[in-house]
Amino acid sequence: MGIKGKASSLLEEFKAFAFKGNIVDMAIGVIIGGAFGKIVTSFVNDIVMPSVTAIIAMGGGKDAGEGLKALAFTTADGVVIPYGNFIGGIVDFLIVAIVVFIVMKKFLGFMQNMRKKEEAPAAPAAPPAPPEPSAEEKLLTEIRDLLKK
Numbered sequence: 001m002g003i004k005g006k007a008s009s010l011l012e013e014f015k016a017f018a019f020k021g022n023i024v025d026m027a028i029g030v031i032i033g034g035a036f037g038k039i040v041t042s043f044v045n046d047i048v049m050p051s052v053t054a055i056i057a058m059g060g061g062k063d064a065g066e067g068l069k070a071l072a073f074t075t076a077d078g079v080v081i082p083y084g085n086f087i088g089g090i091v092d093f094l095i096v097a098i099v100v101f102i103v104m105k106k107f108l109g110f111m112q113n114m115r116k117k118e119e120a121p122a123a124p125a126a127p128p129a130p131p132e133p134s135a136e137e138k139l140l141t142e143i144r145d146l147l148k149k
Contacts, residue, residue, distance in 0.1 A: 036096070036099070037092075037096060040092055040095045040096055040099075041092055043095070044088050044091045044092050044095065045088060048088075048091055049071070049084060049087070049088050049091070052071070052087070053071055053084070071083055071084025071085075071087060072084060
């Protein structure tokens with residue numbers, strides 16, 4: 001096989017791989033996952049963390065209007081350590097992890113149920129009734145019974 005034949009064979013194998021349903025489904029999942037990550041980040045940054053900041057501000061006297069910046073520590077040297085951002089990242093991760101866990105748990109359960117339904121044989125049929133003895137067998141049975149007497 002020449003170089004041209006090998007190249008076209010390689011190209012055909014790549015097409016078969018790249019355009020399989022699995023790869024396309026995975027790409028769609030990655031895109032949707034990225035969008036979901038943005039939603040979770042917005043939820044944490046715009047709803048959860050301001051609420052946490054407000055609660056901390058009530059106890060510590062900080063200005064709740066600063067948002068995540070209010071959750072920071074300033075050292076004696078004037079270095080600001082924004083631990084609020086770190087807490088936001090942890091909350092982001094936990095929300096995504098919980099949602100992925102629940103979705104996968106339900107999805108895998110659904111897939112297992114589908115496999116069980118496909119693999120489960122139909123209800124076992126009752127064994128067939130024994131065939132009716134032929135006339136010759138009936139005659140031989142009568143002869144046997146007479147000989148026993």
